[in-house]
Amino acid sequence: MQVQKVDHHELFEQIYNQAPIGIALVAPTGQWMKVNPAFCCMLGYTSDELMNLTYQDITHPDDSPHDMICSYDLFEGKIKENQYEKRYIHKNGDILWTSLHVTLVRREITDEPIYFICHIVDITDRKMSEQKLLHSEEMFKLITDHAQEIIYIADQQGVCRFCSPSVQGLLGYSPEQVIGQNNDAYFHPQDLERISQMDLTKGNLLNTRVRHKDGHYLWFETTYKVFGDAEHGMQIFSIGRDVSERKKHKDISAEAERIALIGSWEWDMVNDQIALSDQIFEILEFERTRKSYRASDIANVINPADKASLYEQMEWVKQGKALDFEYKHISTNGSEKYLHLRGLITFDENHQPVQLNGTLQDITERKRIEFKLQESVERYTSLKKYNHDAIISFNMDGNIMNANPVAVNMTGCPVAEMIGTSISRFIGADNLGLILGSNYEMAEKEINAVRHTDGSETEVLATLAPIIVNKSNVGFYLIAKDIMEQKKLLVAKETAERMNKAKSEFLAMMSHEIRTPMNGVIGMTDLLLDTPGLSAEQKEYIEIIQKSGDSLLAIINDILDFSKIESGKTDLVEDPFDLVEIVTETVQIVKPLAIEKKLDVRMCVEDVIPTPVYGDAYRLKQVLTNIIGNAVKFTSEGGVDIKVGVKEQSSNSVKLYFQVKDSGIGIPAERRQQLFEPFYQLENFMTRKPQGTGLGLAISKKLVELMQGEIWIEDSDQPGTIFIFTAQFKLNNGEESNSLDQQQKKSRTSALRILVAEDNEVNQLVLSRIVEKKGHFVDRVADGIEVVEAVKHNSYDIIFMDVHMPRLNGFEATKVIKNSLHSESCPYIIAVTANALRGDKDKCLKAGMDAYVSKPIKIESIMQVLETYYVKHNL
Numbered sequence: 001m002q003v004q005k006v007d008h009h010e011l012f013e014q015i016y017n018q019a020p021i022g023i024a025l026v027a028p029t030g031q032w033m034k035v036n037p038a039f040c041c042m043l044g045y046t047s048d049e050l051m052n053l054t055y056q057d058i059t060h061p062d063d064s065p066h067d068m069i070c071s072y073d074l075f076e077g078k079i080k081e082n083q084y085e086k087r088y089i090h091k092n093g094d095i096l097w098t099s100l101h102v103t104l105v106r107r108e109i110t111d112e113p114i115y116f117i118c119h120i121v122d123i124t125d126r127k128m129s130e131q132k133l134l135h136s137e138e139m140f141k142l143i144t145d146h147a148q149e150i151i152y153i154a155d156q157q158g159v160c161r162f163c164s165p166s167v168q169g170l171l172g173y174s175p176e177q178v179i180g181q182n183n184d185a186y187f188h189p190q191d192l193e194r195i196s197q198m199d200l201t202k203g204n205l206l207n208t209r210v211r212h213k214d215g216h217y218l219w220f221e222t223t224y225k226v227f228g229d230a231e232h233g234m235q236i237f238s239i240g241r242d243v244s245e246r247k248k249h250k251d252i253s254a255e256a257e258r259i260a261l262i263g264s265w266e267w268d269m270v271n272d273q274i275a276l277s278d279q280i281f282e283i284l285e286f287e288r289t290r291k292s293y294r295a296s297d298i299a300n301v302i303n304p305a306d307k308a309s310l311y312e313q314m315e316w317v318k319q320g321k322a323l324d325f326e327y328k329h330i331s332t333n334g335s336e337k338y339l340h341l342r343g344l345i346t347f348d349e350n351h352q353p354v355q356l357n358g359t360l361q362d363i364t365e366r367k368r369i370e371f372k373l374q375e376s377v378e379r380y381t382s383l384k385k386y387n388h389d390a391i392i393s394f395n396m397d398g399n400i401m402n403a404n405p406v407a408v409n410m411t412g413c414p415v416a417e418m419i420g421t422s423i424s425r426f427i428g429a430d431n432l433g434l435i436l437g438s439n440y441e442m443a444e445k446e447i448n449a450v451r452h453t454d455g456s457e458t459e460v461l462a463t464l465a466p467i468i469v470n471k472s473n474v475g476f477y478l479i480a481k482d483i484m485e486q487k488k489l490l491v492a493k494e495t496a497e498r499m500n501k502a503k504s505e506f507l508a509m510m511s512h513e514i515r516t517p518m519n520g521v522i523g524m525t526d527l528l529l530d531t532p533g534l535s536a537e538q539k540e541y542i543e544i545i546q547k548s549g550d551s552l553l554a555i556i557n558d559i560l561d562f563s564k565i566e567s568g569k570t571d572l573v574e575d576p577f578d579l580v581e582i583v584t585e586t587v588q589i590v591k592p593l594a595i596e597k598k599l600d601v602r603m604c605v606e607d608v609i610p611t612p613v614y615g616d617a618y619r620l621k622q623v624l625t626n627i628i629g630n631a632v633k634f635t636s637e638g639g640v641d642i643k644v645g646v647k648e649q650s651s652n653s654v655k656l657y658f659q660v661k662d663s664g665i666g667i668p669a670e671r672r673q674q675l676f677e678p679f680y681q682l683e684n685f686m687t688r689k690p691q692g693t694g695l696g697l698a699i700s701k702k703l704v705e706l707m708q709g710e711i712w713i714e715d716s717d718q719p720g721t722i723f724i725f726t727a728q729f730k731l732n733n734g735e736e737s738n739s740l741d742q743q744q745k746k747s748r749t750s751a752l753r754i755l756v757a758e759d760n761e762v763n764q765l766v767l768s769r770i771v772e773k774k775g776h777f778v779d780r781v782a783d784g785i786e787v788v789e790a791v792k793h794n795s796y797d798i799i800f801m802d803v804h805m806p807r808l809n810g811f812e813a814t815k816v817i818k819n820s821l822h823s824e825s826c827p828y829i830i831a832v833t834a835n836a837l838r839g840d841k842d843k844c845l846k847a848g849m850d851a852y853v854s855k856p857i858k859i860e861s862i863m864q865v866l867e868t869y870y871v872k873h874n875l
Contacts, residue, residue, distance in 0.1 A: 016036050017036055017037060019036060019038055020038060021038055021119055021120060021121050022035070022036065022038050022039030022042050022098075022118070022119070022120030022121070022122075023035070023036040023038070023039060023117070023118070023119055023120070024036070024039050024117075024118045024120065025115045025116065025117060025118075026055050026115060026116040026118060027115055027116075028071075028075075028113050028114075028115070028116070029054075030054040030055040030056055031051075031054055031055070032050050032051050032053065032054075032055070033115055035047055035050050035051075039120055042088075042096065042098075042120065042122050043058060043088055043090055043091060043096065044090050044091030044092055045058075045091050049091075055067070058088050058089050059086065059087070059088060059089070060086070060087035060088065060089060060095065062087070063086040063087050066084065066086065067086065070082045070084065070102060071116070074102065074103075074104040074113075074116070075104070075113060080103065080104075081101065081102065081103045082101075082102045083099070083100065083101045083102070084099075084100055085097065085098065085099055085100070085123065085127075086098060086100050088120075095124075096122065096124055097122070097123050097124045097126075097127040097128075098120045098121060098122055098123060098124075099120075099121040099123045100118060100119070100120055101118070101119040102116055102117070102118050103116070103117050104116055105117060145164070145165055147164055147166050147239075148166060148241070149164075149166060149239050149240055149241045150163065150164055150166050150167050150170055150171070150220070150239070150240045150241075151163070151164040151166070151237075151238075151239055152164070152167075152237075152238045152239075152240065153235055153236065153237050153238075154183060154235065154236050154238075155233060155234075155235055155236075156233065156234045156235070156236075157182070158182050158183045158184060159180065159181070159182050159183075160178050160179050160180060160181055160182075160183065161179065161235065162179065163175045163178040163179055170218070170242055171186075171210060171211075171212050171213060171218070172212055172213030172214060173213050185211075186210050186211050187208055187209070187210060187211070188208065188209035188210070188211070188217055190209075191208040191209055195208070200224065200226055200236065204223055204224060204225060205221070205222070205223055205224075206221075206222045206224065206238075207219065207220070207221055207222075207243070207247075208220055208222060208240075210240070218242055218244045219242070219243050219244045219246075219247040220240040220241065220242060220243065221240065221241055221243040222238050222239065222240040222241075223238065223239050223240075224236055224237065224238035224239075225237045225238075257277065257278075257279040258279055258282075261279070261283065261361055261362035261363075261364075262279060262359050262360070262361040262362070263276065263277045263278070263279030263280030263281075263282070263283055263359065263360050263361075264277045264279075264280070264357075264358070264359050264360075265277065265280055265357070265358060265359070265360060266355065266356075266357050267295065267343075267355065267356040267357075267358075268354075268355060269353050269354055269355060269356060270354050270355075272294050272295055273292045273293075273294070274292060274293045274294065274295060274297070274298065275292055276292075276293065280360050283329075283337070283339065283360060283362050284298075284301060284329075284360075285331060285332050301329070302327060302329070303327075303328070303330065306327035306328065309325070309327070310325055310327070310341075313325055317343065317345055317356070318345065318353050320345065320347075322342070322343065322344055323341060323342055323343035323344070323345075323356070323358055324340075324341075324342055325340075325341040325342075326338065326339070326340050326341070326363070327339055327341070336364075337362055337364050338362070338363050338364045338366075338367040339360055339361065339362060339363065340360070340361045340363045341358065341359075341360055342358045342359050342360075342361075343356050343357060343358025343359075344356070344357055344358065384404045385404055385405065387404055387406060388406065388481075389406060389479050389480060389481045389482075390403075390404065390406045390407035390409075390410045390411075390450065390460070390478075390479070390480040390481075390482075391403065391404045391406070391407060391477055391478070391479055391480075392404075392407050392418070392423060392426070392477070392478045392480075393467065393475060393476070393477050393478075394423045394475055394476060394478070395474065395475040396436070396473070396474065396475055397436075398422050398423050398424060398432045398435070398436060399420055399421065399422060399423075400418045400419055400420065400421055400422070400423050401419065401475060402415065402419065403415050403418050407480070410450050410452070410458050410460075410480065410482070411426050411450060411451070411452055411453060412452045412453035412454055413426075413453050423478065425451070426450050426451050427447050427450065427451075427462075427478070428447075428451075430446070431443055431446050431447050434446060435464065435476065440464050443462075443464060444462050444463060444464055447460070447462035447478075447480075448460065448461075448462070450480050458480075458482055458484075459482070459483055459484060460480040460481055460482060460483060461480070461481045461483045461486070462478060462479070462480050462481075463478075463479040463480075463481075464476050464477070464478060464479075465477040465479065517762075521545070521856070522546070522856040522857075522858060523762075523763070523766030523767070523770065523856060523857050523858070524762070524765075524766055525542055525545050525546040526546070526770070526858060526859050527766065527769050527770065527773075528542045529542055529543070529546065530773065530859075572615065572616035572619055572706055572707065573615075573616045573618075574614045574615060574616070574730060575614065575615075575616070575617065576612035576613070576614055577612055577613065577614075577615070577617035578611050578612055579605070579609055579611065579613055579644065579656070580605050580609070580611070582617050582620060582621050582624070583603060583605060583624065583642065583644055584603070585621065586621055586624040586625050586628055587601055587603055587628065587642065589625055589629075590625070590628050590629050590632045593629075593632050593633070594632050594639075594640070597632070597635070597636065597637075598637070599632060599635055599637070599638065599639050599640060600638070600639030600640075601632070601639060601640050601642070602639060602640070602641045602642065603642045603643075604641070604642070604643045604644070605643075605644045605645075606644065606645040606646060608645075608646050609644065609645070609646060609654075609656065610649075610654060610731055613654060613656075613729035613730070613731065614729055614730040614731065614732065615707065615727070615728075615729040615730065616707070619703050619706070619707070620707070620727060622699070622700070622703065623700045623703050623704060623725065623727075624658065626697065626699070626700045627658075627660045627697075627700060627723045627725070628640065628642060628660055630697075630723075631660050631661075631662035631664070631721070631723070632662075634662070634664045634665070634721075635662040635663055635664035635720070636664065636665075637663065638662070638663025638664075638720070639662075639663060640660065640661070640662045640663075641659075641660070641661040641662075642658075642659070642660055642661075643658075643659040643661075644656060644657070644658050644659075645657055647726055651731070652730060652731055652732065653728055653729065653730050653731060654728070654729055654731060655708075655709070655726055655727070655728045655729075656726065656727055656728075656729065657724060657725070657726050658724065658725050658726070658727070659714075659722060659723070659724045660722070660723045660724075661720060661721070661722045661723075662720045662721055663719060663720040664719075664720050664721060665719070665720075666719055666720055666721050667713065667721050675697050675713070700725070704725045704726070704727060707727035707728060707729075708727070708728040709725055709726035709727040709728060710725065710726055711723070711724070711725035711726075712724055712725070751775050751776050751777055752776045752777070752797040752798055752866075753776075753777050753779075753794070753795065753796050753797050753798075754771050754776050754777065754778050754779075754796065754797060754798045754799070754800065755778075755779050755780075755781065755787065755790055755791070755794075755796045755798070755799045755800070755827070756768050756771070756778055756779070756780050756781070756800045757781050757782075757783075757784070757786070757787045757799060757800065757801050757802055757805065757810070757813070758780070758782070758800070758802045758805075758832065759782050759783060759802060759804075759805045759806055760802075763802075763855070763857070764780055764782070766857065767800055767832070767857060767862070768780055770857070770859055770862050771800075771862065774863075774866075779794065779796075782805070782806075783805045783806045783807045783808060784805050784806075784807055784808025784809055784810065784812055784813035785807045785808050785813075787799065787801065787805075787808070787813045787817070788808070788813055788816050788817065788820075791817050791820075791821070791827065792820075795825070796827040797827060797828060797869075798827055798828045798829075798830060798866075798869060799817075799827045799828070799829045799830065800830050800832050800853075801813065801814060801829050801830065801831055801832060801849065802832045802833070803831055803832065803833040803844065804833070810831060810832075810833075810844075810847075810849075811843075811844075811847040814829055814847050814848045814849055815847065815848060817829070818848045828850050828851070828869050828872075828873075829848070829849045829850050829851075830849065830850065830851045830852070830853060830865050831844035831847075831849040831851070831852045831853070832853055832854075832855065832857070833852070833854055833855065850872075851865045851868055851869075853865055
C-alpha cells in the first residue's frame with residue numbers, strides 16, 4: 001500500500017486552529033501577527049479585534065515590566081525560551097491568569113528577530129484555588145497568631161504537630177519547645193490516666209490540668225475534633241482556653257455551698273427536667289450518675305404530709321408567688337434533716353410558667369437552735385414559775401411588770417393587783433431610790449426584808465438583775481431569797497467546817513504516826529533486798545515483808561486519798577505530759593499479771609491526740625491503774641483492750657475518752673452503780689475474796705469529776721465489761737511549754753555532800769544507807785539547831801530536811817539557812833514528811849524548800865529527787 005505524502009502546512013494549520021490552548025505570533029513591536037481561535041475565546045475578543053491591539057494592551061499593568069525583561073533576554077540571546085505566569089485582561093474586564101511559554105524566531109542568515117511564538121494556557125481556576133488556599137492559610141495563621149486560646153494539633157500517639165504562639169503567654173513555653181513533644185510531659189498524670197480510658201471519637205469537650213513551665217498546673221477547657229483515618233493517620237485538632245479562674249470561682253462557690261449546706265437547682269417546667277448542683281446530691285443523697293431528674297423524683301423523697309403542703313403551695317407559686325417551704329427529710333440512715341426550699345418562677349410571653357429556679361438548704365442546725373431557744377423560753381418560764389425564790393420584775397420607773405407565785409405568797413398580793421404599782425410598797429421608797437439612782441450594790445445590801453400586805457416582813461437576801469433588751473436596760477428583776485432556813489444552814493455549815501478541820505488534823509496526825517514507823521519497815525526492806533549474799537529463803541521472806549508493807553501503804557493511801565477528796569482538799573496540778581507515755585507506763589504496771597494469766601493486753605491511742613497536754617498525770621495514772629488493774633484482775637481468759645481518743649477539742653483544751661474493755665465474766669446491771677460507792681468491793685460478788693479497801697473506783701470517780709469528766713460502765717451484749725471515762729486537759733498553761741523530749745540524761749558520777757536531818761533513828765539510818773549506796777557522802781543530825789550549825793561549818797549540796805524535828809522544826813531551819821546564805825551557795829533542800837494531806841507540799845515550797853518527798857521513803861523516790869537536782873543544776 002502506498003503511503004500518501006503529508007501536507008505539513010495544512011497539518012500545522014489544523015493543529016494551530018484546533019489546539020485547546022492559545023497560540024499567538026507577536027511582532028517584536030508588540031503587534032499581534034496571528035492568534036488562534038482558542039486564544040480569542042480565552043480573552044473574549046475576535047481575531048480582528050485582537051489584531052488592532054498590542055501585546056501590552058491586554059496585559060495586566062503589574063505584569064508589563066516582567067514581559068519587557070523576558071523580551072529583552074530573548075532578544076539578547078541570554079535565553080532561548082521563557083516560561084512564566086502572567087495576567088491578561090479579558091474583554092469584560094476580568095483578570096485571566098495564564099501560563100505563558102515564549103520563544104523567539106530569528107532569520108537563519110542575519111539572526112534578525114522575526115516574531116515571538118506564544119503558547120498560552122488558562123490557569124485562572126488553579127490560581128483562584130491557590131489564592132483561596134493561601135487566604136485560608138493566611139487566615140489560619142492570623143487566627144493562630146492572635147488567638148487567646150491555645151490551638152494544638154497532635155497525632156494519634158499524642159505528639160504535637162502544631163501549637164499556636166499563645167502557648168508562650170499562657171504556659172510559658174515557646175511553640176518550638178512544644179512541637180515534637182508528647183503531651184504526657186504537660187498533662188497532669190491523673191488526667192492522662194482518665195483520657196487514656198476515654199473514647200475521644202465520642203466526645204468533643206475535656207477539662208484537664210496542664211503544667212506551666214514554672215511547674216504549677218492550670219485548668220484548661222478543651223474542645224477537640226478527631227480527623228483523618230487509620231490509613232493516613234488520625235490527628236486531633238484541639239482548642240484550649242484557660243479556665244483556672246473560672247474553676248477557682250466555681251470551686252469557691254461549691255465550697256461556699258458546702259459550708260452553707262445549700263445547693264441550687266433549675267426546673268424546666270415545659271420538659272419536666274430538673275438540673276441539680278453537687279451540694280443537692282449530698283443533701284438528698286441522690287445518685288450522681290443521673291444528669292437530670294423529674295419533679296416526681298424529688299416528690300418521692302418527701303413524706304406524704306409535707307408533699308401535700310408543697311403541692312398546695314406550688315399552686316400559688318404558679319401564680320407568681322415565691323416558693324418558700326420548710327420540711328422534714330428522713331435520710332437513708334434514718335436520721336432527720338430539716339430542709340428549706342426556695343424558688344422564683346419565670347413566665348413566657350403568654351404568662352405561662354416555664355422555669356423555676358431556686359435553692360435547697362439544710363437548716364437542721366438552725367432548727368435545732370430554734371428548738372433550743374423555744375426550750376430555753378419554756379425553761380425560763382418554768383424556772384420563774386417554780387423557783388423557790390420570790391421574783392418580781394419592774395421597769396425603770398419602779399412599776400411592777402410581773403411576779404412569780406413565791407412572790408405572791410411572800411407579799412400576800414396577787415399578780416393582777418401588783419402589775420402597774422410601785423415596788424416601793426414591798427421594799428421601801430429609799431431602796432427604790434437607790435436602784436433608780438444606779439446604786440445597785442448598795443440597794444442589794446439595804447434590801448433585807450420584803451413586806452407583806454398584812455404588815456409582817458420576810459427576811460431576805462436580795463439580788464438585782466438588769467433586764468436587757470436590744471442592748472438597753474429596760475428594767476430589773478428583784479430576786480428575794482427567804483434566808484430564815486439559810487441561817488439554819490449556815491450554822492450547820494460552820495459546825496461541819498469545824499468537824500472537817502478536826503478530821504483533817506486527825507488525818508494529818510494519823511498519816512504522820514503511821515508513815516513514820518512504816519518508813520523504817522519499807523526502807524529497811526529495800527536495803528535488805530539490796531544486800532549481797534541473801535539466801536533464797538531469806539530473800540523470799542524479805543519480799544513477803546516488802547509486799548505486805550506496800551499493801552498496807554496502798555490501803556493507807558486509799559483512805560487518805562478518799563478523805564482528802566471528800567473534804568475538798570485535793571487540788572490537781574497542771575504540768576505538761578505525754579499521754580501516750582502515761583498510758584504505756586500504766587499498761588506496763590499490769591503487764592506481769594496479764595502475762596501470768598496469759599491475757600492479751602492491746603492498746604490503741606488515736607494519732608490526733610495533741611502532745612503535750614497539761615494536767616495531773618499522776619492522778620490520771622492512778623485512775624487508769626485502778627480500772628486497767630481491775631480488768632486484768634477479773635479476766636481469766638481472752639484479753640483487755642484499752643482505747644484512748646479525742647471526744648471534744650478547742651483551741652485551749654481537749655476532752656479525751658478512755659475505754660477499757662475486758663473479756664471477763666462481766667458485772668450485773670443492778671450492781672454497777674454500787675461499784676462507785678466507797679468501801680464497796682467488787683470481789684464480794686465475783687470471787688468472795690475481799691481484798692483492799694473498796695475505795696479504788698470511788699476515788700477514781702471523784703478524781704475523774706475533778707478532771708471535769710464522767711465515768712460509767714457501757715451497756716454491751718458481748719461478754720465482759722466496758723469501763724469508759726472522760727477527762728479534760730489544757731493544751732497550754734499560759735507559760736512557754738518545755739519539750740517533753742528531754743535530751744539523754746548525762747552521766748552523773750561525781751559524789752555529792754548530803755546532810756540527813758531526821759530525829760527518828762531508824763528513818764535516819766534508812767535514808768543515809770540509801771544515799772550512801774549511791775556513792776554519796778552523808779552527815780547526820782537529829783534536830784533543826786544541829787542542821788543550822790552543820791551548814792555553818794560545812795558546804796552541802798543537798799539537805800534532806802525532816803519537817804517535824806525537836807527544838808527547831810524543818811520550816812524554821814530552812815528559813816534560817818535561806819536568810820543566812822547567798823542563793824548560789826545555799827544547799828538544795830528536800831522536805832521529808834510523813835504527812836500526805838493537801839497543802840503539805842505547797843507549805844514546804846512556800847517555806848523555801850526546793851523539793852518534797854513523803855514517807856515511807858523508797859529508793860525510787862530518792863532517785864527521782866536526786867535526778868531533779870541534777871537537771872536543775874545542769875549536771
